[in-house]
Amino acid sequence: MIISVASGKGGTGKTTVSTNLALSIGQGVQLFDCDVEEPNAHLFLHPSIHKIEPVIAPVPKIDLEKCSFCKKCMDICRFGALAVLKKNVLVFENLCHSCGGCFEICPEHAVLEKERSLGDIEHGTVNGISFIDGRLAIGQVMVPPIIKKIRSYTDPNMITLIDAPPGTSCPVIAAMNKADFILLVTEPTPFGLHDLKLAVETVKILGIPCGLVINRVGIGNDAVNQYAKKENIPVLMEIPFDKKIAQIYSRGEMIVDKIPEYKDKFLDLFKKIVALVEKKEGSK
Amino acid sequence: MKIAVTSQGKSLDSQLDPRFGRAAYILVVDTETLEFEAFDNDTNKNAFKGAGIQAAAMISDKDAEVLLTGFCGPNAFETLNAAGVKVVSDQSGRVIDVIQRFKQGGAVYAQSANKDGHW
Numbered sequence: 369m370i371i372s373v374a375s376g377k378g379g380t381g382k383t384t385v386s387t388n389l390a391l392s393i394g395q396g397v398q399l400f401d402c403d404v405e406e407p408n409a410h411l412f413l414h415p416s417i418h419k420i421e422p423v424i425a426p427v428p429k430i431d432l433e434k435c436s437f438c439k440k441c442m443d444i445c446r447f448g449a450l451a452v453l454k455k456n457v458l459v460f461e462n463l464c465h466s467c468g469g470c471f472e473i474c475p476e477h478a479v480l481e482k483e484r485s486l487g488d489i490e491h492g493t494v495n496g497i498s499f500i501d502g503r504l505a506i507g508q509v510m511v512p513p514i515i516k517k518i519r520s521y522t523d524p525n526m527i528t529l530i531d532a533p534p535g536t537s538c539p540v541i542a543a544m545n546k547a548d549f550i551l552l553v554t555e556p557t558p559f560g561l562h563d564l565k566l567a568v569e570t571v572k573i574l575g576i577p578c579g580l581v582i583n584r585v586g587i588g589n590d591a592v593n594q595y596a597k598k599e600n601i602p603v604l605m606e607i608p609f610d611k612k613i614a615q616i617y618s619r620g621e622m623i624v625d626k627i628p629e630y631k632d633k634f635l636d637l638f639k640k641i642v643a644l645v646e647k648k649e650g651s652k
Numbered sequence: 653m654k655i656a657v658t659s660q661g662k663s664l665d666s667q668l669d670p671r672f673g674r675a676a677y678i679l680v681v682d683t684e685t686l687e688f689e690a691f692d693n694d695t696n697k698n699a700f701k702g703a704g705i706q707a708a709a710m711i712s713d714k715d716a717e718v719l720l721t722g723f724c725g726p727n728a729f730e731t732l733n734a735a736g737v738k739v740v741s742d743q744s745g746r747v748i749d750v751i752q753r754f755k756q757g758g759a760v761y762a763q764s765a766n767k768d769g770h771w
Binding site: 442445446447448449451452453454456458460463 | 699701705712713730734
């Protein structure tokens with residue numbers, strides 16, 4: 369089962385929820401930190417890393433001896449990454465999505481594949497949890513291939529928890545797509561609600577069941593609950609705005625280690641998710 | 653000499669469009685005769701990314717030697733540079749006036765982009 373933890377707004381507690389949930393379930397869990405622009409789950413879990421694997425994606429390199437300057441490569445590129453000039457062809461690697469269109473369409477076989485390193489993924493373990501995170505290389509902007517690489521290690525016999533990036537753009541879709549459940553973490557503030565709505569719209573398009581964790585309950589207002597009720601989205605857990613939790617977090621510690629009763633709360637959250645997924649499976 | 657001017661409309665009386673890659677129109681003008689061709693830049697205007705690169709390749713293709721515009725980003729500048737098209741940026745006003753000013757001479761060619769790229 370794949371559970372993707374997403375939010376819309378950043379800083380609502382995705383990592384807090386995904387790491388504490390992972391630790392509560394323990395054995396049989398894979399935790400994928402897919403926020404590859406700023407991975408932070410390792411700061412809380414301290415996994416021992418046993419393998420680092422590069423993520424490579426091809427970019428075009430033009431053989432000007434063979435090129436007839438026909439512009440077919442430039443025309444097929446949706447991202448404007450190629451400029452065919454009269455006697456020269458420029459490649460803008462940062463715009464290239466490595467779709468391979470230019471390699472295929474070139475009638476002169478003048479478009480060669482050049483390797484580009486987008487970043488790395490790290491494999492590790494902690495407390496029986498299988499841990500993988502990704503790191504986007506400095507200067508690179510292409511995030512989804514790294515997330516896809518992490519997710520290629522999904523084990524269907526395990527519980528896969530994905531710590532998604534914030535927002536609703538391509539990296540988030542890459543981290544939510546084909547999940548069995550999306551757990552949206554929000555906070556009861558106007559900002560939290562605004563971005564939650566965007567996230568819910570995205571999840572609806574993907575057609576995946578979702579539920580809410582409301583974090584920092586006690587600040588803001590009741591608008592998130594009203595929205596959840598109106599949209600028929602179950603609120604599966606509430607985490608109070610509690611100084612003790614903030615202190616635990618700020619030290620890089622785990623809530624379930626420091627306040628043991630939270631382990632049951634996270635296991636209860638997991639049970640509710642499993643029930644919702646089974647209900648959805650059953651209705652198919 | 654043929655020059656390219658970014659324009660908000662299809663005539664020489666139009667206002668210069670300050671944007672290069674996402675200009676509404678790009679006029680390619682013969683500076684001697686003032687004969688011109690107006691290119692609808694709609695495809696680039698709505699491009700997800702790489703508008704400046706594509707617009708730069710287009711004006712090079714139309715044999716423009718100089719571009720008169722407002723702002724030119726780094727990727728567009730690199731493409732224009734590789735194509736041998738010189739850039740006069742920070743231009744504004746009616747297209748015809750900008751061309752006449754250019755024809756008087758003394759134009760300062762840009763040595764770099766005057767706008768950051770965006771993602």
